[in-house]
Amino acid sequence: MTQLLIIEDNFICQQIYRSLLSDDYQLTLAETAQQALETLTNQFFNCILLDLGLPDQRGEEILPLIRANPLHKDTTIIVISAHVDESLGQQCLALGANHIYIKPILPTMLRQVVENAMVH
Numbered sequence: 851m852t853q854l855l856i857i858e859d860n861f862i863c864q865q866i867y868r869s870l871l872s873d874d875y876q877l878t879l880a881e882t883a884q885q886a887l888e889t890l891t892n893q894f895f896n897c898i899l900l901d902l903g904l905p906d907q908r909g910e911e912i913l914p915l916i917r918a919n920p921l922h923k924d925t926t927i928i929v930i931s932a933h934v935d936e937s938l939g940q941q942c943l944a945l946g947a948n949h950i951y952i953k954p955i956l957p958t959m960l961r962q963v964v965e966n967a968m969v970h
Contacts, residue, residue: 851876852968855895857886857912859905863953869963870957873956883907887915894921900930900947902903902938910938913945930955944970 856867856874857877864879871877880886880894883904898916905930909931916922929942934951951963 853895855898858901870961883912891955892917895925897926900927900929903933910942928967
């Protein structure tokens with residue numbers, strides 16, 4: 851089954867992601883940047899959903915750390931955050947994100963975004 855890491859501290863968003871994606875993907879949840887980086891140390895994921903507004907570190911700060919790990923140099927990273935303007939979006943893409951989406955994201959769009967990312 852496709853492995854998906856969700857890096858998200860908002861409980862409601864976690865529940866939405868879980869309800870929409872758990873039937874088709876093996877989900878792992880990290881609520882902080884530290885939890886995410888520890889999880890990524892020795893576990894492979896096909897796709898990562900990354901929120902930028904994490905409690906311990908900004909999501910854009912961990913993008914290069916994720917890409918530096920040989921396990922995840924080619925992993926699809928989808929930034930889904932309410933805290934993105936054009937400049938920050940460009941910065942995230944330059945740091946290794948594959949896609950940027952601004953919350954709120956419609957449930958049908960979320961499924962489609964993840965499915966499309968897995969195909970490409």
